[in-house]
Amino acid sequence: MPRVMILALAVCVSSLSTGMVAAQNLDANSGFTMSAPVEIAHPDVRVTATYSSSVLIFKVGEITLTAGVGPDGYSASTHIEAAGLAALFTDFDIRANVAGHRTDDGMRPIEYSHVERTGDKVRRVDIDFSEPIAQSLAEPPFGSLGVPPASDEQRRNVIDPISSLFLLSEVMNDRGGDICSGTVPVFDGKARYDLRLESAGTERIRTRAWRGDALVCHAWYEPIAGYDPEDYPSESELRYPLTLWLAAFEGGAFYMPVRLHTRAGFGGITIEAHEIEVEE
Numbered sequence: 001m002p003r004v005m006i007l008a009l010a011v012c013v014s015s016l017s018t019g020m021v022a023a024q025n026l027d028a029n030s031g032f033t034m035s036a037p038v039e040i041a042h043p044d045v046r047v048t049a050t051y052s053s054s055v056l057i058f059k060v061g062e063i064t065l066t067a068g069v070g071p072d073g074y075s076a077s078t079h080i081e082a083a084g085l086a087a088l089f090t091d092f093d094i095r096a097n098v099a100g101h102r103t104d105d106g107m108r109p110i111e112y113s114h115v116e117r118t119g120d121k122v123r124r125v126d127i128d129f130s131e132p133i134a135q136s137l138a139e140p141p142f143g144s145l146g147v148p149p150a151s152d153e154q155r156r157n158v159i160d161p162i163s164s165l166f167l168l169s170e171v172m173n174d175r176g177g178d179i180c181s182g183t184v185p186v187f188d189g190k191a192r193y194d195l196r197l198e199s200a201g202t203e204r205i206r207t208r209a210w211r212g213d214a215l216v217c218h219a220w221y222e223p224i225a226g227y228d229p230e231d232y233p234s235e236s237e238l239r240y241p242l243t244l245w246l247a248a249f250e251g252g253a254f255y256m257p258v259r260l261h262t263r264a265g266f267g268g269i270t271i272e273a274h275e276i277e278v279e280e
Contacts, residue, residue, distance in 0.1 A: 044068075044071065049273060051065075053270065063079070073100065076162050076163075077095075078162065098113075108163075109127075113125065129160070150190070181198070183195065202215055209272075214246055214247045217246060242261070242262045260272075
């Protein structure tokens with residue numbers, strides 16, 4: 001599956017501004033067991049959402065997400081898989097969990113794990129964020145941690161891919177609308193990259209899950225370390241930002257992506273929300 005599609009799907013689920021993990025049982029296809037779910041005792045909000053991705057008019061991927069947030073913590077669970085046309089050419093699947101704290105500085109992950117399956121190849125990655133320097137463990141181990149690998153300093157005070165844009169909602173609420181600005185440092189267990197955010201105003205859009213005004217945000221992917229030469233993003237993949245349309249829910253208490261688009265890759269990739277359910 002093209003790197004740009006994986007990035008777009010990852011940013012899509014990471015853009016959710018609330019979180020709760022759902023139970024993940026044994027993955028029958030991979031043979032790995034996901035981490036035990038971390039329950040939020042009294043979540044303020046529970047969210048379930050489904051997204052579909054397409055290239056031109058052809059469906060290529062699906063995302064399902066269950067999330068929620070409590071007064072002091074959050075967690076989230078997501079499943080990403082190839083679908084439609086892409087499923088004819090690749091067998092791709094990611095299941096990921098994250099749990100963390102809510103602090104004065106925003107969402108801070110404690111533990112993150114994902115199981116990625118491509119055909120017969122399966123790898124589990126766990127990341128411990130409990131200390132200032134994130135530590136990861138992969139099984140089976142990576143053949144290389146990149147050239148160069150992410151250093152201790154580069155893994156200091158970073159966050160995981162799912163939590164990476166939880167901070168958007170915190171920024172929106174704290175700054176009264178001064179949204180989508182600054183840089184978010186992300187570590188996925190091997191690659192270390194930044195998401196540089198730029199506000200692009202508002203736009204009225206219509207999807208199956210949302211109709212109305214949405215905030216437009218550009219997320220620029222900036223590789224830092226932890227890439228093998230053959231895996232380093234190409235110029236065409238980095239030339240354009242990922243554009244996110246973020247809709248306000250519960251009177252602006254939090255925001256969720258209802259559409260994403262990147263011009264990178266053949267025909268570009270569009271991701272749209274098909275269903276969003278919010279429970280208080």
